[in-house]
């Protein structure tokens with residue numbers, strides 16, 4: 142089998158790695174050898190399959206053994222993915238139906254196309270996402286304060302993950318009690334939403350925990366926090382959603398990061414990295430967010 146022929150050569154390459162680095166010529170020789178072996182094998186492991194257009198990868202029995210890995214952490218736990226996977230059953234603002242079918246294959250190999258091409262249609266405020274000032278201020282929206290104008294320096298850097306008391310929404314009093322030191326610029330607030338696994342429930346739940354307006358005011362007036370992260374679709378409690386957003390976004394200095402996945406992460410100091418898409422004119426964008434230890 143081609144696999145068996147490949148492996149001895151592969152281990153030889155690995156063992157003599159440092160030597161190879163010094164002997165580029167030998168490396169070239171090995172690869173030439175490897176290429177000639179794999180290219181010439183058309184046995185059971187690499188069967189020749191007639192392909193109509195000859196343009197795409199053909200499937201073989203081996204494909205049945207292909208299982209993609211999906212991870213929540215990488216590098217032995219050093220990198221933690223705090224973004225939610227986009228799935229049709231994830232909650233959508235004010236909806237019972239979830240985000241629904243948001244991605245479709247509009248050209249596929251099976252239909253004779255050269256490759257698979259998908260397109261997606263999604264609210265920019267779905268899943269793990271950021272809010273730009275234009276979200277709640279029409280004059281900011283008109284002036285172009287979209288997600289493309291958000292400061293990547295704010296979205297990337299040291300961040301504190303804190304647990305907020307579970308018995309109330311985030312009020313001024315709660316904010317005071319957290320005693321977040323001056324100088325801390327990025328905070329991920331973990332709430333009852335994580336315990337209730339709300340981001341994993343299809344039906345939107347208006348009873349989620351979030352900031353009340355006075356909590357937002359307290360944060361703006363008494364802390365250096367510019368990155369406000371939370372574990373459901375809005376940093377603001379439903380009852381005060383708009384006034385609270387107005388308080389946070391007024392100065393255009395604070396970035397709201399919503400729908401974070403904060404399960405199974407210890408509270409403490411991390412480096413956060415959030416990268417929204419450069420959607421010109423959009424007041425929100427899905428973002429990939431990770432914590433690095």
Ligand SMILES: *[C@@H]1O[C@H](CO)[C@@H](O)[C@H](O)[C@H]1NC(C)=O
Nearest residue numbers: 246247248249251252253254
């Ligand atoms: C591809 O083929 C399937 C099955 O015949 C059909 O339902 C689908 O609409 C086709 N898609 C395109 C883009 O032609």
Ligand SMILES: *[C@@H]1O[C@H](CO)[C@@H](O)[C@H](O)[C@H]1NC(C)=O
Nearest residue numbers: 198246249250251252256257
């Ligand atoms: C292409 O899309 C089809 C569905 O039409 C899927 O079964 C197939 O695995 C895809 N192929 C690749 C190479 O992703």
Ligand SMILES: *[C@@H]1O[C@H](CO)[C@@H](O)[C@H](O)[C@H]1NC(C)=O
Nearest residue numbers: 308309310348350378379380
């Ligand atoms: C937070 O506020 C919501 C209304 O927006 C309410 O339903 C919920 O019970 C409050 N949560 C807590 C823990 O008090």
